[in-house]
Amino acid sequence: MGQPILEITKVGKSFNQVPALRDIDLTVERGEVHGVVGQNGAGKSTLMKILNGVYTRDSGQIRIDGKEVEYDTPLGARKHGISMVFQEFSLIPTLTIAQNVFLTREPRTSAGLLDDVSSERQTADILNELGVDLDPKALVQDLSVGSRQLAEIAKALSQQPRILILDEPTASLSAKETETLFTVIRRLKAMGISLIYISHHLQDLLRISDRVTVLRDGRRVLTRNIEDVQLHEVIEAMLGATLQAQQLAAGREIDRTGPPLLEVKELCAGRRVLDVSFAVWPGEVLGIAGLLGSGRTEVIRAVFGIDRVDRGEILVRGTRATIEDTDDAVALGMSLVPEDRRSQGLVLEHTVKDNLLLPIWKRLRTFGLIDDPKADVVAREYVRTLNVKTSGLNQVVTFLSGGNQQKVVVGKSLSTHPSILLLDEPTFGIDIRSKQEIMASVREFADAGNAVVFVDSELAQLAVICDRVLVLHRGRITGEFSRAEGHEISEGVLHRAIHGAGTNRRTAA
Numbered sequence: 001m002g003q004p005i006l007e008i009t010k011v012g013k014s015f016n017q018v019p020a021l022r023d024i025d026l027t028v029e030r031g032e033v034h035g036v037v038g039q040n041g042a043g044k045s046t047l048m049k050i051l052n053g054v055y056t057r058d059s060g061q062i063r064i065d066g067k068e069v070e071y072d073t074p075l076g077a078r079k080h081g082i083s084m085v086f087q088e089f090s091l092i093p094t095l096t097i098a099q100n101v102f103l104t105r106e107p108r109t110s111a112g113l114l115d116d117v118s119s120e121r122q123t124a125d126i127l128n129e130l131g132v133d134l135d136p137k138a139l140v141q142d143l144s145v146g147s148r149q150l151a152e153i154a155k156a157l158s159q160q161p162r163i164l165i166l167d168e169p170t171a172s173l174s175a176k177e178t179e180t181l182f183t184v185i186r187r188l189k190a191m192g193i194s195l196i197y198i199s200h201h202l203q204d205l206l207r208i209s210d211r212v213t214v215l216r217d218g219r220r221v222l223t224r225n226i227e228d229v230q231l232h233e234v235i236e237a238m239l240g241a242t243l244q245a246q247q248l249a250a251g252r253e254i255d256r257t258g259p260p261l262l263e264v265k266e267l268c269a270g271r272r273v274l275d276v277s278f279a280v281w282p283g284e285v286l287g288i289a290g291l292l293g294s295g296r297t298e299v300i301r302a303v304f305g306i307d308r309v310d311r312g313e314i315l316v317r318g319t320r321a322t323i324e325d326t327d328d329a330v331a332l333g334m335s336l337v338p339e340d341r342r343s344q345g346l347v348l349e350h351t352v353k354d355n356l357l358l359p360i361w362k363r364l365r366t367f368g369l370i371d372d373p374k375a376d377v378v379a380r381e382y383v384r385t386l387n388v389k390t391s392g393l394n395q396v397v398t399f400l401s402g403g404n405q406q407k408v409v410v411g412k413s414l415s416t417h418p419s420i421l422l423l424d425e426p427t428f429g430i431d432i433r434s435k436q437e438i439m440a441s442v443r444e445f446a447d448a449g450n451a452v453v454f455v456d457s458e459l460a461q462l463a464v465i466c467d468r469v470l471v472l473h474r475g476r477i478t479g480e481f482s483r484a485e486g487h488e489i490s491e492g493v494l495h496r497a498i499h500g501a502g503t504n505r506r507t508a509a
Contacts, residue, residue: 002029002030003065003066004027004028004029004030005028005029005030005064005065005162005163005194006026006027006028006051006062006063006064006163006194007026007027007061007062007063007064007066008024008025008026008027008047008051008060008061008062008063009025009060009061009062009063010023010024010025010059010060010061011023011024011025011047011050011057011059011060011061011062012024012057012058012059012060013046013047013050013055013057013058014058019218020043020046020218021043021046021047021050021057021218022217022218022219023059023060023219024043024047024060024215024218024219024220025220026047026213026220026223028163028194028196029194029210029211030192030194031189031190031192031193031194032189032194032195032210032211033185033189033194033195033197033208033209033210034194034195034196034197034209034210034211034212034213035197035198035199035205035206035208035209035211035212035213035226036048036196036197036198036212036213036215037198037199037200037202037205037212037213037214037215037234037238038214038215038216038238038431039216039238039239039403039431039432039433039434040401040402040403040404040430040431040434041217041401042215042216042217042218042238042431043215043217043218043219044198044215045167046218047215048084048165048167048196048198050062051077051082051084051163051165051196052074052077052082052083052084052165053071053072053073053074053075053076053077053082054074056072064080064081064082064162064163078159078161081160081161081162081163082161082162082163082165083156083157083159083161083163083164083165084156084164084165084166084167085149085152085153085156085164085165085166085167085169086152086167087167087168087169087429089148089149089152090152090155091140091148091151091152091155092140093139093140093141094139094140094141095139095140096120096136096137096138096139096140097123097127097134097135097136097137097138097140097143097151097154098116098119098120098122098123098124098136098137099116099119100140100151100155101119101122101123101126101136101151101154101155101158102119102122102123102158103155105158106119107119107122119136120136120137122158123136123154123158124136126154126157126158127150127154129157129187129191130150130153130154130157130184130187130188131183131184131187132150132154132180132184134147134150134151134154144177145173145177146173146176146177146178146180146181149169149173149177149181150180150181150184153166153184153188157188161193162192162193162194163193163194163195163196164188164193164194164195164196165195165196165198166185166195166196166197166198167198168198168199168200168429169181169197169199170199170201170204173292175291175292175457175495175498175499176291177292178204182207182208185197185208186208197209200429200430200431200432201458202231202234202235202432203231203460203491206226206229206231206234209226210225210226211223211224211225211226212224212226212229212234214234214237214238216237216238216239216240217240221237221240222234222237235432238431238432238433239432239433252283252447252467252483253484254281254282254283254284254467254484255281255282255283256281258281258282259315259317259318260279260280260281260315260318260451261280261281261282261316261317261419261420261450261451262279262280262303262314262315262316262334262420262451262453263278263279263280263313263314263315263316263318264276264277264278264279264299264303264312264313264314264315265277265312265313265314265315266311266312266313267299267302267303267309267311267312267313267314268309268310268311268312269298269299269301269302269307269308269309269310270298270307270308270310271475272293272294272295272298272475273295273298273299273302273475274295274474274475274476275312275476276295276299276312276472276475276476276477277312277477278470278477280420280451280452280453281451282449282450282451283446283447283449283450283451284446284451284452284467284468285442285443285446285452285454285465285466285467285468286451286452286453286454286466286467286468286469286470287454287455287456287462287465287466287468287469287470288300288453288454288455288469288470288472289456289457289459289462289469289470289471289472289494289497289498290471290472290473290498291473291498291499292457294472294473294474294475295472295474295475295476296424296455296472297339297424297455298475299455299472300336300422300424300453300455303323303329303334303422303453304323304326304329304334304336304422305323305324305325305326305327305328305329306326306336309323316332316333316334316420330359330416330418332420333418333419333420334418334419334420334421334422335413335414335416335418335420335421335422336413336421336422336423336424337409337410337413337421337422337423337424337426338409338424339424339425339428341402341405341406341409341428342405345406345409345412346397346405346408346409347397348396348397348398349396349397349398350396350397351393351394351395351396351397352379352383352388352390352392352393352394352395352397352400352408353375353376353379353393353394355397355408355409355412356378356379356382356383356408356411356412356415357375357378357379357412357415358412359412359413359415359416360378360415360416364378376393378415379393380393382411382414382415383411385411385441386407386408386410386411386437386438386441387407387437388400388404388407388408388411389401389404390404401430401431401434402429402430402431402434403430403431403433403434403435403438404434406426406427406428406430406434406438407434407437407438409426410426410438410441410442414441414445418450419449419450419451420450420451420452420453421442421445421450421451421452421453422452422453422455423442423452423453423454423455423456424455425455425456425457426438426442426454426456427439427456427458427461428457435461439461439464439465442454442465443465454466459491459494459495459498460491462489462494463489463490463491463493463494466489467482467483467484468480468481468482468483468484468489469481469489469494471494471497471498473498478497479497481493481494481497
């Protein structure tokens, strides 16, 4: 294939004498999409920050076009043709796309004034080259998440990189936006740009990458051409153990002779929830699938008392319930794991213990004072059962990995001893092992005779854990798949049902 554009040889990095990278070797070919995966703490971020000039390496070499390079700032990385698009957007919402693309590098007129016309023209040229229909004059705050991601890529391309690093580029995108992004990535390849693609969404990564490298515990443990590797091999390399492939929902019989734990009848809430009806029985995990904007999140927000219900009924254990706010929902035995753990599920500056016990402090009082020994016992039990990796109960949550933060959110929801658990994207943006552990905890919760409503954009996860799956399209249920009725619940079946929902309203149930 000729001289690789990027060669990383024996790169090492330690923090406080703790190795984060150990003799990493990696090559990236010209015009290649090279996927890099690994669990949280595997070393992906450290390696990418070294490439982007945020960190300096302790050992090893980096070669570009066969020549060893040295730099220790992002500006130095850009001078060598390396740019990075981070998972957290860096755009300023109140500025236009063009203003963001050339921020701190604005074209100027001969009089030294900002030349907005020039920046808009150059931005339009970049967007046209990408095949993206965006107005350079549009304010970023008015863009969809997918369009913001494309604007971030345009900003990176304005620096004329030869190597572009994409960090979790599809994390917040709908299926349609992901396809648009993949089209852009293929155009970048055709332009001769090499891409390093980091993602927890392994199916997406295997679709778009030419090769994949797996990091584990700071070491490179696998590099393989995509056509020569299977998904389970990638997962096993990430985990360092053989994957026990099993259907968590398979073989379970749900007793539907009694009243459902939760029943929703002709629920209407705003413009996103229109005549939605469903029921969930003890021991059942009910999945809700649909595209972004289909009303998935709005359904469980309405059930939990966050959004106002315009019409319809909610029944708990066969009795009509009045839910005007979240306190009413909690009193009825419901709990919610929200979509955004950092802004909705955690108090980031508080400790693991404080977050886990936040909903139940009143239960832990003795003579009006918090019984700290009792509180410690309860918190330790959730840390143990959910396998939260923490230095102790008093570790501040913001310093935990994403997967461990999410485990704390799940533990906080379970601490109220609910009988109905509502989950909105519970494994979003976390590593494979944490996903498996959280899903096993959810299945165990359901098997104890409780009910679960599981909203997720990862169809493979719904196929693994759910007893039934509803397909939602524009606020209405357009399909239902039930194992009890002998229906196949697989990623492919759900994908076809979701993308055919607008034209094919066939219901599998």
